[in-house]
Amino acid sequence: MNEKNPDARSSARERLQAQREKERSRDRRGRQLKAAGAVAAVLVVAGGIALWVVSAQDDDGSAKTVAVPKGTEGGDKPVVPVGDGNAPSTLVVWEDFRCPACAQFENGFRDTVRELEDAGRLKTEYHLVTIIDANMNGKGSVTAGNAALCAQDAGKFRDYHDVLYRNQPPETQDRFADKKYLIQLAKKVDGLVTDRFTQCVEKGTYDGFVEKSNDAFAGSGFRGTPTILLNGKNLAEVDGGRVTPDKFKKMVEDTGQGKNPGRGASPT
Numbered sequence: 001m002n003e004k005n006p007d008a009r010s011s012a013r014e015r016l017q018a019q020r021e022k023e024r025s026r027d028r029r030g031r032q033l034k035a036a037g038a039v040a041a042v043l044v045v046a047g048g049i050a051l052w053v054v055s056a057q058d059d060d061g062s063a064k065t066v067a068v069p070k071g072t073e074g075g076d077k078p079v080v081p082v083g084d085g086n087a088p089s090t091l092v093v094w095e096d097f098r099c100p101a102c103a104q105f106e107n108g109f110r111d112t113v114r115e116l117e118d119a120g121r122l123k124t125e126y127h128l129v130t131i132i133d134a135n136m137n138g139k140g141s142v143t144a145g146n147a148a149l150c151a152q153d154a155g156k157f158r159d160y161h162d163v164l165y166r167n168q169p170p171e172t173q174d175r176f177a178d179k180k181y182l183i184q185l186a187k188k189v190d191g192l193v194t195d196r197f198t199q200c201v202e203k204g205t206y207d208g209f210v211e212k213s214n215d216a217f218a219g220s221g222f223r224g225t226p227t228i229l230l231n232g233k234n235l236a237e238v239d240g241g242r243v244t245p246d247k248f249k250k251m252v253e254d255t256g257q258g259k260n261p262g263r264g265a266s267p268t
Contacts, residue, residue: 066208069152078213080126080149082158083117084262089252091124094217094227097144097164097176098132102226106165112245114158116252120261126161129225130214132171140169140176145210147182150200151192159189231255 068074073081091113095102116122128148130141144164151160163185169175176182179201186192186201200206220227228235230251235243243251 069149077216078209083123084120086262087123088256088259089122092229094127096129096132096141096225098141099225100171103165103168105226109245112249118264120264121256128210128213129217138174140174142210144176146204146206147201149206150197156189156192163188
């Protein structure tokens with residue numbers, strides 16, 4: 001009968017396709033439920049660790065979860081905010097803990113940036129990058145980034161971030177890949193070294209967050225670290241890249257004229 005009726009054959013194919021689509025949808029829902037169960041398990045196992053998770057894709061297309069530290073922002077461009085969100089100026093920093101030029105900026109501008117954050121004039125958004133790991137081989141960029149995010153969970157990101165840059169090893173030495181060394185440096189921050197922090201560093205709890213941040217950098221169009229934007233302006237393009245801390249402070253103050261400052265950086 002089908003040979004005599006092309007419409008019947010077409011209808012049969014359509015029913016078969018519809019059935020297959022239903023089966024695929026059912027399989028997708030099953031995978032989503034399994035993923036949700038995995039997320040719940042992570043939260044139960046994590047206990048007191050304040051984190052949430054976002055969906056991501058493995059290279060083979062399978063679902064995985066990425067842990068996100070307390071007080072950070074996930075999404076397509078993972079970020080660690082420092083300072084009050086109502087501050088009139090925003091500093092965006094893409095940086096790599098193994099990058100010598102990043103240490104040069106941080107160690108040269110730190111006092112000015114922290115003063116403006118504490119005064120509620122400036123909010124800083126840190127994006128972690130791992131290009132030195134790729135260019136020089138190693139794991140220190142990821143491992144140090146994870147440790148800094150473990151400090152973020154403890155409310156001490158800013159202090160530990162600054163300790164890492166003050167103690168940055170030479171670019172060719174991947175000492176930040178040594179987790180014991182990272183924990184040793186954490187002793188320079190009062191109250192940071194706890195069992196929770198140590199386990200977070202050793203397990204690489206936030207490695208995925210760091211890697212996702214680096215993926216965002218790779219797709220950003222920026223070419224190197226540090227990339228520093230003040231209120232959307234790339235400082236490398238201001239005054240031929242010769243911005244001093246005093247000039248930086250004036251730019252922030254000029255932007256904030258007539259505007260109420262935020263409450264300042266949260267105490268640690």
